[in-house]
Amino acid sequence: MHAFAIWLVIGVGLIVLEMATGTMYLLFLGISALLGSAAAWLGLEIGWQVAVFAVPAVVSCIWGVPLTRRKQGAPPASLDIGQTVRFERWTSQEGRLARVSYRGSQWDAEILDGAAGEHGELLHIVAIEGSRLKVAKAAAGAANTAERA
Secondary structure, rough: HHHHHHHHHHHOOOOOHHHHHHHHHHHHHHHHHHHHHHHHHHOOOOHHHHHHHHHHHHHHHHHHHHHHHOOOOOOOOOOOOOOEEEEEEEEEOOOEEEEEEOEEEEEEEEOOOOOOOOOOEEEEEEEEEEEEEEEEEEOHHHHHHHHOO
């Protein structure tokens, strides 16, 4: 098998593997291997082929580190925070756990403040933990202000 075909198979394999895993680094290495394949097709010796592969691979991987770290920042704030829910019933009054109506369906919720827990009482979402809403009588902005005081 010719050297350019080996580089080509490695490059395409890395790019396909990148599509399965979602890492940018395998894409960078795959493109660099395709450049190595081009160098082999042009008839350059193996040392030059490796150099044509290695230089863009190293540069692109170093360049890619800040890009991947930027994506791993804090998760975006939920659009549900501050929205109103309607109290339906207690599931555990001692544990302050209840069912609330929100967006046309029933949700598990934890009542954080002294809400009375009467059917139809309006509460506000202040946080979300997994699929459980954390709700309070005061809206999210007012709850944060009260916590700071």
